[in-house]
Structure formats: structure tokens, C-alpha cells
Amino acid sequence: MFFFKTFVVCIKSLCYYVFMKNTAQEQKHKAQSFYMFLMMLAAFFWGTTFVAQSKGAEHVGAYTYLAGRSWISFFLMALMIQGIGFWQKKKKDHVPATKARRRHIILGSLCCGFFLFAASAAQQVGIAYTTTAKSGFLTAMYVVLVPVFSLFFGKKVRPLVFACVGLSVVGLYLLCMKDGYSLGFGDMITLVSALLFTFQILCVGHFSHGVYGPTLAAGMFLVEAVLATVGMLWTEKLSLVSLRAATGSILYAAVFSGCVAYTLQVVVQKHLSATLASIAMCCESVFSALAGWIVLGQTLSGRELSGCVIIFVSILTASLVSTEKA
Numbered sequence: 001m002f003f004f005k006t007f008v009v010c011i012k013s014l015c016y017y018v019f020m021k022n023t024a025q026e027q028k029h030k031a032q033s034f035y036m037f038l039m040m041l042a043a044f045f046w047g048t049t050f051v052a053q054s055k056g057a058e059h060v061g062a063y064t065y066l067a068g069r070s071w072i073s074f075f076l077m078a079l080m081i082q083g084i085g086f087w088q089k090k091k092k093d094h095v096p097a098t099k100a101r102r103r104h105i106i107l108g109s110l111c112c113g114f115f116l117f118a119a120s121a122a123q124q125v126g127i128a129y130t131t132t133a134k135s136g137f138l139t140a141m142y143v144v145l146v147p148v149f150s151l152f153f154g155k156k157v158r159p160l161v162f163a164c165v166g167l168s169v170v171g172l173y174l175l176c177m178k179d180g181y182s183l184g185f186g187d188m189i190t191l192v193s194a195l196l197f198t199f200q201i202l203c204v205g206h207f208s209h210g211v212y213g214p215t216l217a218a219g220m221f222l223v224e225a226v227l228a229t230v231g232m233l234w235t236e237k238l239s240l241v242s243l244r245a246a247t248g249s250i251l252y253a254a255v256f257s258g259c260v261a262y263t264l265q266v267v268v269q270k271h272l273s274a275t276l277a278s279i280a281m282c283c284e285s286v287f288s289a290l291a292g293w294i295v296l297g298q299t300l301s302g303r304e305l306s307g308c309v310i311i312f313v314s315i316l317t318a319s320l321v322s323t324e325k326a
Helices: 002-019 024-056 062-090 099-127 132-139 142-152 159-176 185-207 213-235 240-245 245-270 276-280 284-295 302-319
Strands: none
Touching: 024 062, 024 099, 024 245, 024 276, 024 284, 062 099, 062 213, 062 245, 062 302, 099 132, 099 185, 099 213, 132 185, 142 159, 142 185, 142 276, 159 302, 185 276, 213 245, 240 245, 276 284, 276 302, 284 302
16 A cells, blocks of 8 residues: 555656646656656566566466456456546547548557567567576567667667667666577577567557557457467367466456556557657566566576666666657
8 A cells, every 4th residue: 555655646746747837848858758657667567567477377378378368458448448438428528430540440459469469479489498587688679679670660760869779788688698698499489579579569659649549459459369369279278277376467467567558558659759668668677577586586686786777777868868759
């Protein structure tokens, strides 16, 4: 309860800091910092979900876990959207979606959902053949790939942002890599996962404009759930006993990693470039390490703590970059 109250106070303080009267440029800088904070909040939920994921993996397969998380996230988001829609109709604030907007949402849901499923599945397959540390480092390589692909799609990326990307990679290496490095089969699959997460981030950045964020998130979960269910029925055996044992882990992932974090991603990327968002997402590795330290009793060396500090510095620096599209 104490942590929840502290969290609420922090959010209220940040909202006041961002939206109090200032010059237009100061307002933009504060808004950008606020959205970077929200993206880091999403990364916090993704990072802490690694603990739930490791617990759930002891009982069910990757596709079963993914399907359960996605279906619950979809139904919770659908209930929320219906509730908000009913309230808007009652207040006569409801604006029906146009045919073009519906097409945009459907296409966005298909693209974002496909890449989210493919990236998550590749990550699960890869982690079976490599260490958790390597998986965390290689998956977070989207921080390099996003700005590179952004350039190909005609987006401008400032030199200082590339410096922050490089700093993030150094921090990730110190945090995740412990005993040297060699590239194996699992590492290659995990690199494919990083590439797929890159496309998911870019897709969200493209399709989030002009749509209601929770609707796009719900559509993304539905597509992921259907694909994961097909994978589950094709490759895994469903056991009710195992499913019951993994229920707590799946519920945590569905609510916080799914409903909260991915909806935050969709909303934030309306206002933040994909490159800056990917830098903030790097914090997932930091929060994952801290959660393992606090919940699972894993140790953090001075080298790993240095990596955490460097990643935070890169994020703070990136948040101070000019608010032009980075």
C-alpha cells in the first residue's frame, strides 16, 4: 500500500510538472520527459514480468503461456473499451469511427500483433539454447536497430541520439554479459527476435497516430492470442494441472505486461519517436535484473550495477534531446 501511494504521488507530481504554465519550448521538453517516464514505466512492467515468466515456464510451454496472457489481456482491454464507449454514449461524446479509421485499426492490429507474436515466440525458442543474460542483451539490440531502420524509412535521427544508443549498448553489455561472448544457435534466434521487436516498435509508431490507443492494443492482443493458440495446439500438450500452477504468473503478465505496458507503448509512441521509445525500453533489462535480485535472490555485481547506471544516464540524456522528431 505504501508503494502504491508513493507511485500515485509521483504521477501527480509529474503531471503538475509537465502541464503547469511555461513557454512552448519548455512545455515540449517537459512533455517529452514525461512520455519517456511513461515508456520507462512500461519497461518496468516488462522487466518484472521476466520473474513471472520464469516461474510460469516451469509449468507450461511458451505458446501456452503466450496464448493465456494474450487472451486475458484482450478480454480485459475489450471490457475496458466497452465500458468507456458506454460512458461516452451516455454523455453523447461518442464519435463513430469512419471506414478509413476502421481499416487503419485492422491493418495496424494485424501488423503489430503478428510482429509481437513472432518476436515473443522467437525469444522463447532462443532462450532455450542460450543464457538468460545473453538473451536479455541480444533482445535489447532493438535499441540499435530501431534508429537504423528509422533512417531507411526517412526519419531524422540526431547525432546525440545515436550517442545515447551507443551508451545504452555499453550499459547493456556490462549488465548482461558476464563470461565473454560467442555466437551460437540460440543467440542467432534471439537476434532474429530483436529484429522482429524492432519491426513491432516501428509498426506501433506508425499505426498509433490517429487511432484510440487501447483499441489498437486490444486488436494486437487478439492477433497474438490467435497465433499463439494455433502454435499451442500444434506443438504443445495442454494440462489443466500445469495451467492451474501457472495461473498466477500468466495473470500478472496479462494485466501488467499486457494491458498496462503495451497500452502505454501505443499511447506514448503517438508523442515520442520510435528511437527515443526504444532507448527508454532498454530499462527493461535493468528492471529485470533488479527484480531477479529482489524477488529471486539473484546477486548484482559492481559491473552489473555500473551497467544499470549507464543505461539510466543514456535515457536521461536522450530525454533532454530537442523535441524535434529524433
